[in-house]
Amino acid sequence: xxxxxxxxxxxxxxxxxxxxxxxxxxxxxxxxxxxxxxxxxxxxxxxxxxxxxxxxxxxxxxxxxxxxxxxxxxxxxxxxxxxxxxxxxxxxxxxxxxxxxxxxxxxxxxxxxxxxxxxxxxxxxxxxxxxxxxxxxxxxxxxxxxxxxxxxxxxxxxxxxxxxxxxxxxxxxxxxxxxxxxxxxxxxxxxxxxxxxxxxxxxxxxxxxxxxxxxxxxxxxxxxxxxxxxxxxxxxxxxxxxxxxxxxxxxxxxxxxxxxxxxxxxxxxxxxxxxxxxxxxxxxxxxxxxxxxxxxxxxxxxxxxxxxxxxxxxxxxxxxxxxxxxxxxxxxxxxxxxxxxxxxxxxxxxxxxxxxxxxxxxxxxxxxxxxxxxxxxxxxxxxxxxxxxxxxxxxxxxxxxxxxxxxxxxxxxxxxxxxxxxxxxxxxxxxxxxxxxxxxxxxxxxxxxxxxxxxxxxxxxxxxxxxxxxxxxxxxxxxxxxxxxxxxxxxxxxxxxxxxxxxxxxxxxxxxxxxxxxxxx
Numbered sequence: 034x035x036x037x038x039x040x041x042x043x044x045x046x047x048x049x050x051x052x053x054x055x056x057x058x059x060x061x062x063x064x065x066x067x068x069x070x071x072x073x074x075x076x077x078x079x080x081x082x083x084x085x086x087x088x089x090x091x092x093x094x095x096x097x098x099x100x101x102x103x104x105x106x107x108x109x110x111x112x113x114x115x116x117x118x119x120x121x122x123x124x125x126x127x128x129x130x131x132x133x134x135x136x137x138x139x140x141x142x143x144x145x146x147x148x149x150x151x152x153x154x155x156x157x158x159x160x161x162x163x164x165x166x167x168x169x170x171x172x173x174x175x176x177x178x179x180x181x182x183x184x185x186x187x188x189x190x191x192x193x194x195x196x197x198x199x200x201x202x203x204x205x206x207x208x209x210x211x212x213x214x215x216x217x218x219x220x221x222x223x224x225x226x227x228x229x230x231x232x233x234x235x236x237x238x239x240x241x242x243x244x245x246x247x248x249x250x251x252x253x254x255x256x257x258x259x260x261x262x263x264x265x266x267x268x269x270x271x272x273x274x275x276x277x278x279x280x281x282x283x284x285x286x287x288x289x290x291x292x293x294x295x296x297x298x299x300x301x302x303x304x305x306x307x308x309x310x311x312x313x314x315x316x317x318x319x320x321x322x323x324x325x326x327x328x329x330x331x332x333x334x335x336x337x338x339x340x341x342x343x344x345x346x347x348x349x350x351x352x353x354x355x356x357x358x359x360x361x362x363x364x365x366x367x368x369x370x371x372x373x374x375x376x377x378x379x380x381x382x383x384x385x386x387x388x389x390x391x392x393x394x395x396x397x398x399x400x401x402x403x404x405x406x407x408x409x410x411x412x413x414x415x416x417x418x419x420x421x422x423x424x425x426x427x428x429x430x431x432x433x434x435x436x437x438x439x440x441x442x443x444x445x446x447x448x449x450x451x452x453x454x455x456x457x458x459x460x461x462x463x464x465x466x467x468x469x470x471x472x473x474x475x476x477x478x479x480x481x482x483x484x485x486x487x488x489x490x491x492x493x494x495x496x497x498x499x500x501x502x503x504x505x506x507x508x509x510x511x512x513x514x515x516x517x518x519x520x521x522x523x524x525x526x527x528x529x530x531x532x533x534x535x536x537x538x539x540x541x542x543x544x545x546x547x548x549x550x551x552x553x554x
Contacts, residue, residue, distance in 0.1 A: 037198060039064075040094035041071040044104035047134060051100050053173040054132070054163075059184040062242040063191035065198060066249050070094065096194055098130040102170070103137035128197045130190070132161045136168030161190055188235070196262060225284045226256060226369055230263035230271065232308065237291050243334035243362055244289045250366035266308055286329040287369070295333040296341025302354040305329045328356045330369075335361035335545060343410055350415045359411065364548060381437040383408050383416040384429055388445060392529075396445075399528035400490055404441060404515070407537065411544045412439070426467070427474040430483075437548075439486045442467055444494050456497035464489065464509050486547045487512040488540075492530060501539040515540050 043051045055061060055069060070090050091097065099105070133139050139162070163186075165171040173183050228244060228251075230236055236244070244260075251258045262271035286309055290298060298305055306329050328351065333342050346357040358365055383405060388397035401418070409415040416439065419429055430438065447463050450456035468487070475483055491498060495516035503512045515537065517530040532540075 036066045036068050037064075037095040038090070038093050039067045039069050039096040039098060040091050041069055041098050041100070042105075043071065043100035044102060044108050046104040047100050047102050047170075050134060050170050050173070054100070054187060056173075056179075056184075057242075058238050059179070059188050060191045062238045062245065063188050064195055065245060067096070094127060095198065096128045096130065098132060100132050100134055101138040101141065102134040105134075106137065106141045128194055130161065130194065132163055134170040135164055139164065161186075188238070192235075192263065199260065199262075226251065226258040227284055227286050228258060228260045229286060229288045230261055230265055231294075232266040232288075232305075233264055235263050236289070239337070240289050240291045240334065246362035247287075247289070247332075247365060250363045251369065254366055254370050256366065256370045266312065285327055285369070287332055287365075288329055289332045289334060292333070292337050292339040292342075295331060295337070296339045296345075298331050299339075299342045299345040299355070299357055302345075302352065305331065306354050328353055330356045330358055330365075332365060333357075333359050335359060335364075346415070347406055347409050350409070360548060361545075381412055381416040381435045381439070382419055382429075382433060383412075383439045383441065384419040384421055384426060386426075386442045387420050387422040388443065389422075390445065395529050396492075399520075399530045400443060400492070400517070403528060403530075403532055404488075404490060407515075407532065407541070408439060408544065411541060412437075412548050424470075427470050430471050430474040431478045433478075433480070433483060436482045437484045437486075439488060439544075440467070440471060441488045441490060443490045443492060445492055447493065450494065450497060453497045456494045460489065460491075460494060460498065461509060464512055468509070484547070486544060489514050491516045495533070501536050502543060513540055513543050 041051055041055065051071070061067070061069075131142065133142060142160075163171045163183075171183055172180055173187070174180070228248060230244075231240075248258065248260060262268070265271045286305075288298070288305055309329060331342075333339055342357065342359075346359065350357045358368070360368070385401055385404065388400060390396045401420070405416075405418050421429055426440070430440075442463065444460055444463070447459040450459055464487075471485065475485075489512055491514055495518060498514060498516070500514055503509045503514065516533045518533050520528055520531040
């Protein structure tokens, strides 16, 4: 996907309005990957080169936004930019967006139309009136924060620009026309991917930003994809590229969702698939439900929290109706690429040390179930649970099919310590032995692609070693520690130990970073 240049034309006196208008939260995040350009980037150039710079930047722009005011129409440089932008709009497919800021701008615009100077625009431009009704610019920000009705209008304009870019092929370097929109060319043996907007409302700026990141990651990996706009269930124009699809096509749908929506859809697993099948039968043919290839993917982007979604994901993260994922855009793009190429989804492995304590398995159950559940919140698909004792760990590592594994040991067999120094030495003896054993198994396997997350569950030494990430510099600095505390319920029901909450929150961050390839164990 190529980045689209957006040229912002304005007078210096209106710079604050321009800055508030193009705030990422309500404007930039609703656009595809874009680069904003304006005259201030070249203001240190002398007159001649600045003229040439403006000309070149306007000619390279895919979108031209003019903030028109009395200041604008009276000045030399904005006037030059305006006529260059108008000329480019007539010469090629530039999206032209005039934004009226005051009464003078509206009068000037009317005069330009009467004099026939805007004929080249045709009907396909996004005229926008942002005056307050009294001939002044409308307020975007006040002392109490952004004005809701204004930023909603700005967001709507951003979505309109995005839709124009989609229709004109502004998202993809190579495309073939289908109906009024475009499909990227489909590589041999791959599924099509469709990234969905909100089914019936407008996506939040947060979800839109994550979706844009996913689109960019897929394009960088050369994965064919299409994007449906918001309100795809109720507005046929958001999905009109399907009018000429053959029922033999195979498509995988990805539904990004914010907290709340994600939980609702997860708890009603067949709902999303049924919506899609019904619409495709209507848009394409009665046989088109076969277009849905595999369960739709419901994606709660990394960093968003939804208790209902997490509860469903822990119980069942994937079946024929729905696949639940919580990763970052780059990690999801990697997984989708493998899926589109028909690769088998190799599940990561969590290998946990066995617990040999004579308490009818209560401590083992508490440690293993709590840690497996914690890992399952972050790592998708949920990892297989393997257990080991002694030399079994090296054998398991040597036979991994996955490229990721989480190694988890405990401190129950490290001895009793009376201070931090002694506790640290005892734990390090064990961590050193485990590290050497695993590293040797990896070298012997010849694998260079295995990414390991090293973790130690602390029960005996939880109070003596108050860290989550092992201190650096140290040969154990890749290890993360998760301290446990007694869980003494008055009725005796529930696990006998549980992870400390504050430490768990930090631990999740390191695990999430590892899963997203930002930290490698």
